[in-house]
Structure formats: C-alpha cells, structure tokens
Amino acid sequence: MHAQGPLVLDLPRWLTDRLRGDVVLPERSDRMRLAIELARENVRQGTGGPFGAVVVDVASGRLLGAGVNRVVPLGFSCAHAEVMALGMAQLSAGTYDLGAPGQPDAELVTSVExxxxxxxxALWSGVRSVVCGASEANAIAIGFDEGPKPADWAGELGARGIAVVCGVLGDEAAAVLTDYAASGGPIYNAGRP
Amino acid sequence: MHAQGPLVLDLPRWLTDRLRGDVVLPERSDRMRLAIELARENVRQGTGGPFGAVVVDVASGRLLGAGVNRVVPLGFSCAHAEVMALGMAQLSAGTYDLGAPGQPDAELVTSVExxxxxxxxALWSGVRSVVCGASEANAIAIGFDEGPKPADWAGELGARGIAVVCGVLGDEAAAVLTDYAASGGPIYNAGRP
Structure with missing residues (x-):
C-alpha cells in the first residue's frame, strides 16, 4: 500500500492569524457572524469551499475551535468545516469527547445546516448544541448535496441531548452560497457513475 | 483561539509495516478478511477501537488505502476506520474524489456497517461500492451507537450509484466486537447530558 500517511489537516494561515489570542463571542449572533465571515473569507482567499464553523463554550462564549471547508485543498472529502472545527476544539481540549466531565458545554455553530x-x-463530538445559518435548501439550490439525512434530524439530535437551532442570520449565511455560485465557484460533489 | 492545529491523522506503525508494498485482494472475502484482521490487531496493539476498513480497486483488488479506528489515541471523534481508510486512499490518489475521471472504481470494505x-x-468520497461485515445490531449489542441512520441507508446509497453489500464474513467480523466487549474494552461514545 502506498498511502502511508499521515493525513495532515491544517487551517489556512489567514484563519489562525485572524483568531490568535482569546476570542469571546457572547451572543449566538456573534458566533454565527464569525462562522459566516470564515466561510466568505475562505472563498476569497482560495483556501476552500463556502462553509465555516466554530465551536464555543456556550456559557462564556469563548472560542474553542474554528474550521472552514478544506475538501479540495487538502484532497480529503471529509474535511468539511464542521469536522475541522470539531477536530480543532478536540485537539485543544486534549480529548475526543467535548462532553467529557470537566469540559465546558460546547456549541457547534455552522454557516450551513x-x-x-x-x-x-456533531453527535460523536460531545457538543451540547448545534446552531445553523443557511438551510439545506440553500445549499442544494446551488448544487451541493446534503445526502440522505435522517427524517427530522434535529429531533433525532434533540432526543440525544443536543439542542438544534436553525436559521440564525440565515439570509447573510445564504448570501455566501449564492455569491459563491454567482462567481463560478466549483461544486465539488464526488464523481458519480 | 488556542487550537491552531494541525490535526495529524496517522496510522499505527504496525499497520503501515504490515501493508508495505503492493497488496492485492482479488476476492471480496480477501478484502473483508483484511479489514477484520486490522480491527482485531488494532485492539491487540492498543492503538484504537475494534473497527477496520480498506479501500480497494474493485477490478484488480489492489489496496488503495487502509484504516483503523483511531478516535481515542488521536483524540478526534471523527477518526473512524472508514474515514481513515478513505483519507489514506485519497492521499494516495492525490484527490478528494475517488470517483474522478481516471481513477479506478473504488470499493470501501468495512468490518462493521x-x-x-x-x-x-462514503457518499462524499467517490467510492462505487460499500461492503460490510458485522451488522449495526452487532455494534449496538456491545454498546456502540450507530446514530440516527436514514431509513434504508443502503437503498439511499444505491440510488446514488453506490452498491452496498452487507454480512460478508459477518460472524468473524462480529466476533471482534464480542471479544472486545468481553475483554472490557472501553465503549467511547461521546458524553451525554
């Protein structure tokens, strides 16, 4: 086998520079505004697709992790913004479980459902809540596939103790997608037969 | 923000040593036997959970990527065997899309559904088929959560051009799980409220 790895998942330099030091996002709208900013800047900088996400300590608003879509630059189809943000938060926490005893209650805030x-x-990460900006319909409208989601996925997460809130700054979040499509940004679904 | 990354996803040394050079797995049972062997060895070596996966060129049986569950050692809840194997195959292929023109038809073979x-x-990776060993019920029986899967997930993948075959060497695959549970292996679902 020639794929020995490792697979190195890194964030763009502009992002780590932008978020250096303590970042505190007290309100839900502050958190979403940052996720949307990261999504938009990721396209502008040419470092990935039009999706951004952050993980915050729900109570204090302290930023625990951030991510942008890195599928094309990293050559890794799992490098969605949410996966990157959760991974960075877990790296910082030193555990795969953000819901472990002693960890602050964590919230995933993503620019698109x-x-x-x-x-x-999200389910396996230990976050306590998920906050979404643009809708699944907004993503599908420009050609991205969201896959066969379980019926009432928000209810399914809710039943497992993870609260879901959708449509936060929905118009601003959706505008990142429509601007991306209008500028001819690639829609990088996997190849199909 | 203190999580600057990068997040480094590596395979255990015993695995890369085991699979050095060209590996060819002509039959579906050969492929599953290797996925099961990796799952079992991962537990024995203490390098992660009881799950293994490989990605092969369907036509030739050439191994394109391999993975084992690395959630606990890497501190990353997304490091499931399938994600690791797909990532390694994509790293080797030099693209996020195993279904891109010029790529061989790729099959994901996983020791557990x-x-x-x-x-x-699997859907975003560009693989053309998914082959499973142990069932969802086998995983749940020892306490692992498979999450809110879409009803008829195999049919959903099939409708998107990805054939799914379940129950290949199912008893051998399930035995890895029951042996793991019997030996007191940790069941590392994320913390819940």
Missing part, C-alpha cells in the same frame, strides 16, 4: 456526515460528526 | 457519519463519508 450539516450534511448527513456532519450530523454524525 | 457504517454509522451515520460514515454513510456520509
């Missing part, structure tokens, strides 16, 4: 993969990623 | 996250990961 999660696809089927990221619904699972 | 994929969870909701890995159903999405």
């Amino acid at each position: 999660p696809c089927v993969m990221c619904i699972g990623a | 994929p969870c909701v996250m890995c159903i999405g990961a």
Whole structure:
C-alpha cells in the first residue's frame, strides 16, 4: 500500500492569524457572524469551499475551535468545516469527547445546516448544541448535496441531548452560497457513475 | 483561539509495516478478511477501537488505502476506520474524489456497517461500492451507537450509484466486537447530558 500517511489537516494561515489570542463571542449572533465571515473569507482567499464553523463554550462564549471547508485543498472529502472545527476544539481540549466531565458545554455553530456526515460528526463530538445559518435548501439550490439525512434530524439530535437551532442570520449565511455560485465557484460533489 | 492545529491523522506503525508494498485482494472475502484482521490487531496493539476498513480497486483488488479506528489515541471523534481508510486512499490518489475521471472504481470494505457519519463519508468520497461485515445490531449489542441512520441507508446509497453489500464474513467480523466487549474494552461514545 502506498498511502502511508499521515493525513495532515491544517487551517489556512489567514484563519489562525485572524483568531490568535482569546476570542469571546457572547451572543449566538456573534458566533454565527464569525462562522459566516470564515466561510466568505475562505472563498476569497482560495483556501476552500463556502462553509465555516466554530465551536464555543456556550456559557462564556469563548472560542474553542474554528474550521472552514478544506475538501479540495487538502484532497480529503471529509474535511468539511464542521469536522475541522470539531477536530480543532478536540485537539485543544486534549480529548475526543467535548462532553467529557470537566469540559465546558460546547456549541457547534455552522454557516450551513450539516450534511448527513456532519450530523454524525456533531453527535460523536460531545457538543451540547448545534446552531445553523443557511438551510439545506440553500445549499442544494446551488448544487451541493446534503445526502440522505435522517427524517427530522434535529429531533433525532434533540432526543440525544443536543439542542438544534436553525436559521440564525440565515439570509447573510445564504448570501455566501449564492455569491459563491454567482462567481463560478466549483461544486465539488464526488464523481458519480 | 488556542487550537491552531494541525490535526495529524496517522496510522499505527504496525499497520503501515504490515501493508508495505503492493497488496492485492482479488476476492471480496480477501478484502473483508483484511479489514477484520486490522480491527482485531488494532485492539491487540492498543492503538484504537475494534473497527477496520480498506479501500480497494474493485477490478484488480489492489489496496488503495487502509484504516483503523483511531478516535481515542488521536483524540478526534471523527477518526473512524472508514474515514481513515478513505483519507489514506485519497492521499494516495492525490484527490478528494475517488470517483474522478481516471481513477479506478473504488470499493470501501468495512468490518462493521457504517454509522451515520460514515454513510456520509462514503457518499462524499467517490467510492462505487460499500461492503460490510458485522451488522449495526452487532455494534449496538456491545454498546456502540450507530446514530440516527436514514431509513434504508443502503437503498439511499444505491440510488446514488453506490452498491452496498452487507454480512460478508459477518460472524468473524462480529466476533471482534464480542471479544472486545468481553475483554472490557472501553465503549467511547461521546458524553451525554
């Protein structure tokens, strides 16, 4: 086998520079505004697709992790913004479980409703809540696939103790997608037979 | 923000040593036997959970990527065997899309039916088929959660051009799980409220 790895998942330099030091996002709208800013800047900088996400300590608003879509630059189809943000928060926390005893209650804030993969990623991460900006319909409208999501996915997460809130700054979040499509940005679904 | 990354996803040394050079797995049972061997060895070596996966060129049986569950050692809840194997195959292929023109038709072979996250990961990876060993019920029986999978997930993948075959060497695959549970292996679902 020639794929020995490792697979190195990094964030763009502009992002780590932008978020250096303590970042505190007290309100839900502050958190979403940052996720949307990251999505938009990711396209402008040419470092990935039009999706951004952050993980915050719900109570204090302290930023625990951030991510942008890195699928094309990293050559890794799982490098969605949510996966990147959750991974960075877990790296910082030193554990795969953000819901472990002693960890602050964590919230995933994503510029677009999660696809089927990221619904699972949120579930396994230990976050206590998920906040979404643009809708699944907004993503589908420009050609991105969200996959076969479970019926009432928000209810399914809710039943597992993860509260879901959708449509926060929905218009601003959706504008990132429509601007991306209008500028001819690639829609990078996997090849199909 | 203190999580600057990068997040480094590596395979255990015993695995890369085991699979050095060209590996060819002509039959579906050969492929599953290797996925099961990796799952079992991962537990024995203490390098992660009881799950293994490989990605092969369907036509030739050439191994394109391999993975084992690395959630606890890497501190990353998305490091399921399927995600690792797909990532390694994509790293080797030099593209996020195993279904891109010029790529061989790729098959994901996993020792246990994929969870909701890995159903999405398979979908976005560009593989043409998914082959499973142990069932969802086998995983749940020892306490692992598979998440809110879409009803008829295999049919959903099939409708998107990805054939799914379940129950290949199912008893051998399930035995890895029951042996793991019997030995007191940790069941590392994320913390819940």
